[in-house]
Amino acid sequence: MNLSQLRVDTVKGIGEESAKALGGLGIYTVQDLLEFFPFRYEDYSLKSPGDVAHEDRVTMIGTIQSEPSVRYFGKKKNRLSFRMVVDGVLVQVIFFNRAFLKTKIQLGSTVTVTGKWDAHRLTITGSELKFGEIERQGNVEPVYHATSTISSKQLQRWIKVALEMYEHQIVEPLPATIRERYKLLNKTETIRHLHNPLHPELVKQARRRYVYEELLYFQLRMRVFKQQHRELQTGRQLIVSRDQLDPFFAQLPFSLTGAQNQAVDDILADISSPYRMNRLLQGDVGSGKTAVAAACMYAVVKAGAQSALMAPTEILAEQHAKSLADWFEPLGLSVALLAGSVKGKKRTVLLEKIATGEIDIVVGTHALIQEDVFFHNLGFVITDEQHRFGVEQRRVLRSKGESPDVLFMTATPIPRTLAISVFGDMDVSVLNELPAGRKPIETYWVTHDLFERVLGFIEKEVMAGHQAYVISPLIEESEKLDVQNAIDLYTMLANHYQGNIQVGLMHGRLSAAEKEDVMSAFAKNDTQLLVSTTVVEVGVNVPNATVMVIYDADRFGLAQLHQLRGRVGRGDAQSTCILVAKPKSEVGKERMRIMTETTDGFVLSERDLELRGPGDFFGSKQSGLPDFKLADVVHDYRTLETARQDADVIISSNVLEHDEEYAHLARYLKEIGAYEGEKID
Incomplete structure (x- = not known):
């Protein structure tokens, strides 16, 4: 029987209550269980100090060289530390709030420590400690999304049993010619290595195979549905010229x-x-x-x-x-x-x-x-x-x-x-062209200590008859984020300009009528400076606005920064965008640099792909994309394009009809009502 038709409670150890709990995770069949993949992996393979990068999560085995010491601070906090030799290198080990381990750690004994590596201080801040040795390889542990009633370990056990029972029934949908062309694992190996990898490289290989399969199925559906749309969904024919x-x-x-x-x-x-x-x-x-x-x-x-x-x-x-x-x-x-x-x-x-x-x-x-x-x-x-x-x-x-x-x-x-x-x-x-008469927006990146000069620039533009936006990432003060908020910015700016410039405040908590009043006042130039959160991101059109100041700009993605910048530059006058930010990460700094280098949104989106992969372009719930199990249309966009080209070849040729290798793909398309068994051009 097809694994997609076998109920999950046919797996040994899964009873009625467990099956009901698995349903809460979207697992109803054996296939659902086998394709419920880990969301991350813990790599417990042993490493040497010279082989790992700064701040990597590592596992090291060593011989204890110093008696453990404990320092207490605060009411209930403590810091335990000791030194051990790892492959000839003396390494400091630190555990927080684990004072009870002091009596168990003995000079000269062997321990295995997992934690965060500090390459500069040769220190591990530990999260796990095991006494004795473990094998150097074969220690990659899958971690699954758990619930209050089902742990990651329990899922791991059930999936292991399901593989033992049904591995021989896993169907291979990809033709051998495609697998050989891209050096892909077969389906059984893919499922096995995603759940029980012997080393991290096998996870990469298995993910690459599964992602290609998901994206090929997606592209086949798109290609056939587009053709059916033209063939079957004929609409009215209006005469326009x-x-x-x-x-x-x-x-x-x-x-x-x-x-x-x-x-x-x-x-x-x-x-x-x-x-x-x-x-x-x-x-x-x-x-x-x-x-x-x-x-x-x-x-x-x-x-x-x-x-x-x-x-x-x-x-x-x-x-x-x-x-x-x-x-x-x-x-x-x-x-x-x-x-x-x-x-x-x-x-x-x-x-x-x-x-x-x-x-x-x-x-x-x-x-x-x-x-x-x-x-x-x-x-x-x-x-x-x-x-x-x-x-x-x-x-x-x-x-x-x-x-x-x-x-x-x-x-x-x-x-x-x-x-x-x-x-x-x-x-x-x-x-991809600006309308005639539009001037490219000039973009500058400044740090917070230059904000007084920014305020002077705003005043100069307003005195020349123009208007300005100041954008904040938050409405109110946050204990968690050290960023300026819209309400405080509004108060500060209103006090700074002392009535010489009328300041408005816009944010998502205002009612529709209140938002309308604020925007109407700005559109009529009754207010010259609008402090806002990102609710002005899309579509608002005030041609008289020539200044866009984005405070704490490093809190936004490139796509959002570009949308905000696009609220100015909509008239004939020269417009300016000023990014106020002090990014801590290199990615944040690069984002600011890219914004100052180009105003072309398509160039920005390409750079965004290169810079960080997933962008703000799509969300499956918003755009109608399927919820892929592993694939990500932005992260995996090269595979997506390869799959599109392959789908075009498969549909436009006659392999679905005459080549037995493609029988499973043809069956799949028929099952979803996308293919009737005739050649589609």
Whole structure:
């Protein structure tokens, strides 16, 4: 029987109560148990002082050379220390609050110590001590996520029994040709080494194999679903053309960039085709995504259908609604805002107008997907900042029309190869040019002792008629983090400028109405300086703001810093971003340097990948990515791209039909309804 169909209580030692507890970990079958992998490994392989790096966790064996001594401090705290010889090197060993060990440690005896290594002082700060020797190799211990009723050790025992009982039934899904091409372990070896590795290198090899398999399955699904989307989900075919857009373009106060024009052409071609559009428009901050979306909405309305734009926050929805109304109402199109703040009779009247088709373009938040919202003829759906909406929310909005075309927009810069690999079921358009007249933002990194000069620069800009933001990572003071908070910053700045500059305060704990009042005052220049947390990160557009100061900037990731910087530089005047930070780590310092070197979000995202792997680009719950067991689309992006290329070859060739090696992959695709056994191009 397939291991995915065998209940977990068929494993010896797992009874009814244990099976119920395992269900809390998502383990219901034998396969679930075998693929419940450790989240880390303890390496107890013995090391010599010359073989390990500073601050590594190590295990060393040695002969005790000094009597243990204990020092007491505080009420109940103590420090035990002794020296031992490890491979000819004298090493100091320290244990905190283990005074009871003093009577057990004897001069000349052999002990094994595990702890944190200080290479400068030749010292181990111990966490574990064993008397006697252990083997030099074969001491890698898996550590599993435990619960109050199931320990990591218990999971380890059950998995060992399951392997003994069912190892011979593990199915190999990868063709031998692929395994040989990439020198991958077979599936049985992979499962065995992930749970019971003889040494750390085997963990790496096993993880590499399993990650490739997960990502190949993911890419096969994406490739087939994209093809099915074109073949099966035919939508309405609206007749749109570029000529229809002349009145819209004529009244814009700017010309579109080459990238914007290309994106408009891509989207219009999708709308005109018989297949439903499923496109991602990704553009750097300030690249003009809204103008592209507006042009296409205009074309759809002229073709006789309605358009809807869903934004993640009410502030952003209001901003979009105002921009679109300014552009469209002189052309005779009606624009309405449907958000949580629209209530009572006003909401009832608005819903009736949407249902009868009196409203051409509806902008809103999640209020758009409520059950009582009906469209007369919804033909075009746009979700802005798509990673902030759940997959279900986007699906419900799509269902408001009869196969409407769908455009997703994001200002999160994603490296193009990664975007194509991750959004394999979508077409991707990229805006990588600044609109005409925009000047690149100048970025500087200063330490806190220069903040007085920063305040002087803010005052100079405000006196010239401009406005400024000061961003803080926290709302209130934190005992755990030594960083400035928004409330204290607001108080300090208000006192510093003594009414010469009006200061506003914005943070996530304000109500929607309070946030609206704060942003409205800033947009009208009633307040010239806005102190805020990161709630202004996405979409807020105040062209008169020319200064962005980010306090304790090392507390933010590169992607977030870039989004915050993008709140300025939206007008004709020169804008400046000042990072106030004193990073303690080299990664933090490099992050500041990168920000001062480039304003290109796509370059930044590539550097972010190089610098630290996982970034702020995706979260599986936000973007609709599957919850991989081991794979990480950012950490493993090279494997992701390899898997995408392999999936393209597998699907476009006829190996699924005729090559027995690929029978398991073909079966898998059929099981999920993604493949009918016919060649797909």
